[in-house]
Amino acid sequence: MSLESIKYKRGYLEVLDQLLLPLQTKYVKIEGVEDGWKVINKMQVRGAPAIAIIGCLSLAIELLNDNSSDKKVMRQEIEGKLNYLVSARPTAVNIKLAADELISLANTLSADETVTSEEFKERFISSIEGMLSKDIEDNKAIGRYGCEAILKNIEGDGQVRVLTHCNTGSLATAEYGTALGVIRSLHAAKRLEHVFCTETRPYNQGARLTAFELVHEKIPATLIVDSMVAALMHVRNIGAVVVGADRVAANGDTANKIGTYQIAIVAKYHNVPFYVAAPFTSIDMQIPSGEHIKIEERPDKEMTHIGDRRIAAPGINCWNPSFDITPASLITGIITEKGVFLPSMLSTLFA
Numbered sequence: 156m157s158l159e160s161i162k163y164k165r166g167y168l169e170v171l172d173q174l175l176l177p178l179q180t181k182y183v184k185i186e187g188v189e190d191g192w193k194v195i196n197k198m199q200v201r202g203a204p205a206i207a208i209i210g211c212l213s214l215a216i217e218l219l220n221d222n223s224s225d226k227k228v229m230r231q232e233i234e235g236k237l238n239y240l241v242s243a244r245p246t247a248v249n250i251k252l253a254a255d256e257l258i259s260l261a262n263t264l265s266a267d268e269t270v271t272s273e274e275f276k277e278r279f280i281s282s283i284e285g286m287l288s289k290d291i292e293d294n295k296a297i298g299r300y301g302c303e304a305i306l307k308n309i310e311g312d313g314q315v316r317v318l319t320h321c322n323t324g325s326l327a328t329a330e331y332g333t334a335l336g337v338i339r340s341l342h343a344a345k346r347l348e349h350v351f352c353t354e355t356r357p358y359n360q361g362a363r364l365t366a367f368e369l370v371h372e373k374i375p376a377t378l379i380v381d382s383m384v385a386a387l388m389h390v391r392n393i394g395a396v397v398v399g400a401d402r403v404a405a406n407g408d409t410a411n412k413i414g415t416y417q418i419a420i421v422a423k424y425h426n427v428p429f430y431v432a433a434p435f436t437s438i439d440m441q442i443p444s445g446e447h448i449k450i451e452e453r454p455d456k457e458m459t460h461i462g463d464r465r466i467a468a469p470g471i472n473c474w475n476p477s478f479d480i481t482p483a484s485l486i487t488g489i490i491t492e493k494g495v496f497l498p499s500m501l502s503t504l505f506a
């Protein structure tokens with residue numbers, strides 16, 4: 156059983172406050188869209204799929220308590236609230252794609268005169284609730300496909316050492332995870348020798364969250380500092396790198412946590428296969444290539460402090476982009492719930 160980042164039943168939503176992990180396990184109650192926006196923007200919850208799911212669930216909570224009987228008013232309010240939720244963080248595409256689908260559903264239900272306002276709410280909320288189970292199914296499929304792809308390069312029934320970056324597990328999704336889902340699948344198949352996870356400065360998703368998930372499930376793992384990746388590949392035979400994605404462009408260029416790009420460069424130099432694990436809900440065919448993806452810049456304090464303790468010299472300038480772009484040319488394959496594809500093949504999948 157992996158960690159539970161989301162506790163939901165109709166009319167009730169709590170999320171695990173990831174800013175407090177691994178030392179404190181505390182859940183935050185979400186009572187509407189404003190709460191949803193805040194926990195996403197503050198990164199109390201994070202991870203492209205989890206952002207979409209929690210944002211939309213916060214709307215479901217609010218809509219359930221909306222006694223409006225006017226479908227046109229509900230539709231209008233839904234569109235405004237979804238656009239507000241999308242503004243919480245700009246780089247991950249999942250919440251934008253979910254918002255587009257839900258706005259389209261609201262338009263259809265509003266225009267259908269046979270649909271009552273109660274049916275409108277029921278079908279709309281059920282559609283959001285379906286995101287939870289679909290994300291878990293997608294992650295399990297990503298795990299299977301990723302495990303198969305990585306083991307293709309391993310002789311016999313040998314085991315593999317894998318490197319991952321940031322957190323892409325149950326704390327970034329509804330459960331199981333994307334890149335960490337691949338690692339879970341390798342472990343379940345008894346083919347994972349060891350996983351190396353990077354600290355992932357400055358938010359430390361690796362040290363605080365991925366390490367927490369791996370230790371919790373007794374998966375053999377070692378934490379390394381972000382700057383150790385090249386040295387590790389020089390002295391240890393790493394069989395594959397697998398990372399997540401916040402937004403994959405139509406040509407396969409991928410926005411992911413800052414530091415991913417340089418890991419991909421080092422992997423290329425050491426001939427280590429480099430995989431991106433991402434559901435179709437992270438692929439944005441409206442964006443032709445990586446340079447068009449907006450990269451979120453976060454507050455200096457995330458770099459200059461750990462918690463409330465200052466670690467950087469007062470007065471120093473900071474540059475704190477939360478993501479970088481890995482070009483498709485450095486990516487061996489994109490592992491999705493429908494299979495593993497060359498970056499150049501994406502456009503054929505959506506044709």
Ligand SMILES: CSC[C@H]1O[C@H](OP(=O)(O)O)[C@H](O)[C@@H]1O
Pocket residue numbers: 201202203204320321322323324327328333334360398399400401411412413477
């Ligand atoms: C499956 S999570 C994808 C992605 O989200 C993380 O970013 P953040 O922690 O800022 O939300 C990281 O880039 C993961 O790879």
